[in-house]
Amino acid sequence: MMNETHDPVLTSWLDSANEPGGDFPIQNLPFAIFRCAGREEAWRAGVAIGDAIVDLAQVHARGLFSAEADEAAAACSATTLNTFMAMGPRHWHALRLALSRALRHGGDESLRSCLIPQDEAEYALPAHIGDYTDFYASIHHATRVGRLFRPDQPLLPNYKWLPIAYHGRASSILVSGRSIQRPLGQRMPPGSEQPVLSPTARLDYELELGIFIGTGNALGQPISLDKAQAHVFGLCLLNDWSAREIQGWEYQPLGPFLAKNFATSISPWIVTMEALEPYRLPWTRDPADPQPLAYLDSQTNRAQGSLDIQLEAALQTAAMRQQGRGPQRLSSSSFRHSYWSIAQMVTHHTVNGCNLQAGDLLGSGTQSGPELSEAGCLLELTEGGRKPLLLHSGEQRGFLEDGDTVVFKAWCERPGAARIGFGSLSGTVLPARAMPADQSV
């Protein structure tokens, strides 16, 4: 439902929030956990506005809001967003509305004393993530990758009937800016009779959205499709770093394991589902494909289950950094191409009674569009490394090399709505740890 916080004509008394093309206008108001960099002060929640952060612990301490908005700001004084996430849509909306009214022209400029420049901030993970599940919701990704791993049968028979996922590892989720160490792992060299342990030579990124659960469900009580939306707090960017030859050797029969659980990066800012309302689109299923079973189908999901979120992956090599070049865009796509909606992922995850909890993270799966130029990972873009990309710097890339920085961005724009953005997600690849002496290849 759209409301006054989405009005595209709203502007803020903070000028930086009104600059065209900015990620954080007054219609966005995403949440992060931050503190002033280099100080040993407490982590707390903040909301982005222009080039600043509204310190919600200060908002609460100064008693600037009342009723549910103040209860929400109090919860945001904690070191993670879990308590606020668990409060549910009424409190999420109350705080958003109070912030929108205070920050707009003619609003309460006493909030100025609660602003901290984003330049001076550092970020932590936005929530304590109890569990992390990664889906596989782009049929374009699944088909192109499936073709590389299994040319005879790219899509397995279950793909069009249920949102496929594996249970990932929560302990190795990192906030943007943290470096990634190239992992060691087992691989089976082509034509060889026994596997070897070595640093991965086929390190890849996966361009995904992260989906933060707000209110959970009790064990044994599934979330129906039309209630699923209200359980989701918001979205961030997610990079599911992947080691492809480790994955190829280990993934059957139980799915990804060490090829993926060495690191997953997420952006610090969570854009709320309420902020994303103007970018909803009908969710459609090709009439030639199987239509979803009843528990995964509803009028509401068909009417507005999809989201038009532009996604972009870019790469900055060490040489580009030395030459003063910025990151080079490798691909772009939109989340609207996803075969399954967020609500369908949540509902399917709980149909057996599995309980989700506040702060749980779901990955959308690599979001690739129908065209090869819209592919969300190098495995697809380079066709398994066979067709390396030629970069502006004169370098080539089949897979990631040490010193490479991967940068993701996302944003939403359409006529009649304000443009909102997700900020960025970046991570740099560090060399592998030295091989154990008795295991060298």
Ligand code: MN
């Ligand atoms: Mn993934």
